[in-house]
Amino acid sequence: MSRATVVDWAREIYEDLHFGAARRWLAEGPDRRAAGYLPVYAPREILHACGFLPVGIHGGGDRLEIIRGDAFYQSYICHLPRSVIELAQSGRLDMLSAVLFPSTCDVIRNLSGMWKLLYPDIYVRYLDVPQGADPAASTDFWEGELRRVMTDLGDLAGRPATDQDLRRSIALYNETRAMIRMLYQTRQERPWDVPSEELYLLLRAGEVIPAEDFLAKAREYLAAIAAEPRRPRDNSRIVVTGAFCEQPPLGLIKSIERAGCYIVDDDFLLGNRFLQHEVSLEGDPVRALAESFARNDRRTSVLYEPDPRGKKRVMPERVAAARADGIIFAAPSFCDPALLDQPMLRLGAEAAGIPCIAFKYSENSGQFQQFREQAGTFSDSIKLWGGTS
Amino acid sequence: MKEALKDRSMVLQKEMIAGHFARLERVSETREPVVYTFVPGNLVELIRSFDALPVLPEINALQSGMRKLSADFIAEAERAGHSEDVCTYVKCDLGMLKSGNISPAGTRLPKPDLLLLSYTGCYTFMKWFELLREEYECPVVLFHVPYQGDGKLEPEHRAYMIRQLREQVIPALERATGRKYDEDKLRERLTLAAQAEDDLVAVLHSAKRRPSPIDGYFGTVYYVGPIFSAFRGTPEGVEYYRALREEIEERAAAGLGPITPDGPLNEQKYRLVVEGPPNWTHFRDFWKMFSDEGAVVVASTYTKVGGTYDFGFRHNPADPIGTMADYCSGCYTNLNLPSRIDMLARYIQEYEADGFLINSVKSCNSFSAGQLMMLREIEKRTGIAGAFIESDLVDPRYFGAANIKNRLESYFQMIDARRAGEAVAV
Numbered sequence: 001m002s003r004a005t006v007v008d009w010a011r012e013i014y015e016d017l018h019f020g021a022a023r024r025w026l027a028e029g030p031d032r033r034a035a036g037y038l039p040v041y042a043p044r045e046i047l048h049a050c051g052f053l054p055v056g057i058h059g060g061g062d063r064l065e066i067i068r069g070d071a072f073y074q075s076y077i078c079h080l081p082r083s084v085i086e087l088a089q090s091g092r093l094d095m096l097s098a099v100l101f102p103s104t105c106d107v108i109r110n111l112s113g114m115w116k117l118l119y120p121d122i123y124v125r126y127l128d129v130p131q132g133a134d135p136a137a138s139t140d141f142w143e144g145e146l147r148r149v150m151t152d153l154g155d156l157a158g159r160p161a162t163d164q165d166l167r168r169s170i171a172l173y174n175e176t177r178a179m180i181r182m183l184y185q186t187r188q189e190r191p192w193d194v195p196s197e198e199l200y201l202l203l204r205a206g207e208v209i210p211a212e213d214f215l216a217k218a219r220e221y222l223a224a225i226a227a228e229p230r231r232p233r234d235n236s237r238i239v240v241t242g243a244f245c246e247q248p249p250l251g252l253i254k255s256i257e258r259a260g261c262y263i264v265d266d267d268f269l270l271g272n273r274f275l276q277h278e279v280s281l282e283g284d285p286v287r288a289l290a291e292s293f294a295r296n297d298r299r300t301s302v303l304y305e306p307d308p309r310g311k312k313r314v315m316p317e318r319v320a321a322a323r324a325d326g327i328i329f330a331a332p333s334f335c336d337p338a339l340l341d342q343p344m345l346r347l348g349a350e351a352a353g354i355p356c357i358a359f360k361y362s363e364n365s366g367q368f369q370q371f372r373e374q375a376g377t378f379s380d381s382i383k384l385w386g387g388t389s
Numbered sequence: 390m391k392e393a394l395k396d397r398s399m400v401l402q403k404e405m406i407a408g409h410f411a412r413l414e415r416v417s418e419t420r421e422p423v424v425y426t427f428v429p430g431n432l433v434e435l436i437r438s439f440d441a442l443p444v445l446p447e448i449n450a451l452q453s454g455m456r457k458l459s460a461d462f463i464a465e466a467e468r469a470g471h472s473e474d475v476c477t478y479v480k481c482d483l484g485m486l487k488s489g490n491i492s493p494a495g496t497r498l499p500k501p502d503l504l505l506l507s508y509t510g511c512y513t514f515m516k517w518f519e520l521l522r523e524e525y526e527c528p529v530v531l532f533h534v535p536y537q538g539d540g541k542l543e544p545e546h547r548a549y550m551i552r553q554l555r556e557q558v559i560p561a562l563e564r565a566t567g568r569k570y571d572e573d574k575l576r577e578r579l580t581l582a583a584q585a586e587d588d589l590v591a592v593l594h595s596a597k598r599r600p601s602p603i604d605g606y607f608g609t610v611y612y613v614g615p616i617f618s619a620f621r622g623t624p625e626g627v628e629y630y631r632a633l634r635e636e637i638e639e640r641a642a643a644g645l646g647p648i649t650p651d652g653p654l655n656e657q658k659y660r661l662v663v664e665g666p667p668n669w670t671h672f673r674d675f676w677k678m679f680s681d682e683g684a685v686v687v688a689s690t691y692t693k694v695g696g697t698y699d700f701g702f703r704h705n706p707a708d709p710i711g712t713m714a715d716y717c718s719g720c721y722t723n724l725n726l727p728s729r730i731d732m733l734a735r736y737i738q739e740y741e742a743d744g745f746l747i748n749s750v751k752s753c754n755s756f757s758a759g760q761l762m763m764l765r766e767i768e769k770r771t772g773i774a775g776a777f778i779e780s781d782l783v784d785p786r787y788f789g790a791a792n793i794k795n796r797l798e799s800y801f802q803m804i805d806a807r808r809a810g811e812a813v814a815v
Binding site: 071072073074076077081101103105106107109110111112113114116117118125126128130131132133134137140141144301304305306308311312331333334335336337339340341342343344346347360 | 469472479506508511512515516519520522523526529532533539545546549552553556557725729730755758762766
């Protein structure tokens, strides 16, 4: 299969705001169910083990006209929840039997309560991920939360998930995470071969299809890019950060790359690689999942940073790992986690001599000229005066 | 502008707060440890049991707003790279710090020995203390209070909080203060807290009378000041609330309304319930927009961010650690949206309100996200139409006086029209 075929397949799924792929999967069996989750991190293994298709709800981007959603939110609240409400109120999410709302920020937290009121027949759970610095207490707490969700979804499905079910799901998602790490690694090594637009589309498709299908397509993509190598360009290598919740429009990602920046690390769709290591298949699987979260070393704006030097170190570390020349802080307007973190992250980056620029976007931003000019000037300045010192 | 009229209790409170700031300024001599923490989920009895002094950055920010200092502080923080989109309390606090850390009372604020990050009902708290840690380079202890996503405190969440208090928070306080945890001292503090809470609740409930002897929003933000900040669990706090209760009971017995900055409000045409924090930069003007129209607020949710005592919670000295967990979990912004709607609908009914108003502040997603839906749900539940206005906490750029006044006047006219319609129907 060619690169274009895989990318076209992914694009079609990405552009389909009626979630046709998920609906087709559901139509294949009367007992099939789907569960949605909002950004950033949700334990998809639990959903899968309980027989649910995990469906990432990432808003309508720039492809959805907001008619009902704006009636729910003031102008100073980010765009994501209004497009999520729009999707729901227009019936596009009516295939979901359950929705999980992770503790990403207060807007998503409060949306969980709105969902309870709007859709009383749907299972709604606010997932309060542990924030403490003590891994033992965090593990116990998170294990309790995971067990609760697993029991509830088992009741909803009419069949409780067994430990063996969950181990199988963990193994599947370990494989998925390993595949995503490989895709990111490949892009980092050969960004000309893995344009971020293509990688992003592939990962977005992975949010609404069975993990097994995603793995098969990702393998086809890797085979295709090996068979169709491209020539490197004289682009700067850039880390994009701040876009972990409300997703940037695809045009923005394309604009950055077309302006002469290879994106070699990002935090788009961060939930799919939130856990950085394999979850153990030994022992109690719920405990293993909880431990992998509590002992995770992922540094992100949505989790408390226990290391007093952590905020200053995180961007230099990411830049070094990606061999990047600079950073674009790209945060959604009104995004508390990204915008409150940004001054700390930027201070650490600039102290390490890393060139940075920042801009804000909205998932429905339609004009990219300004972003293209900023990114182009940034790339040129790196080429003229050098990147990370 | 003529000088604002004040209750006796307001004068007493002013003296207490001034005394506290003066004491904070002297800590380099007295060696009293200093712990910064937040209003929702504040563990002030525990802090005080270690003979440490609490500092509450939100209180400093709102007082900076009331004293017209916040605009410059916010500008200072924005110049340092903080976004115009984020919480103005945070920017006001950081700007104050970068401008010399002079408190709203004019005294110098000491550095914290510990940042007690009580992560209760507000995501921004986490970032705020991460930001302050960068400035002060002092220890932080995080106390994670799970949100009441399903509308109640889950037993396992309570156990998790108790564990954090025992294993993380208390040892951090011991390290920061150099003092051992003394549960008997904590019990004494909690006993004092409960006494003050009883008196505060009597004051809040007095608004069920006609005329209401208090304003349950503008006046009550003063009344809750000591209990939300440094004085819960102190003899001064007990004394303040006893005096306040006596003052309000005297006023109620005389059939008088509250003292507003522009005089007593005895003729009360409209009884309102209010959701959301007030605007602090134009506090007096904002209050006047209500009092000029004869509107008194009989209950509000903002005055419950530091504890929902009027629904029965009291600090319980018999269970000193568990009661702190219960307290934190029950703070208003830790309640889910359906619970908040229930609370407002109950206020409207129990306080026989004519209307309700949401003041949606740009700064605070914890409060604001979902308020438009709350408005519709409460209207549906109570049959009473609500009003919706927008402003901010301490950024004066977002207070549009003419627009707010217009909306309020229209709303009062709507209440009049409804009354006239009801009278005709009868």
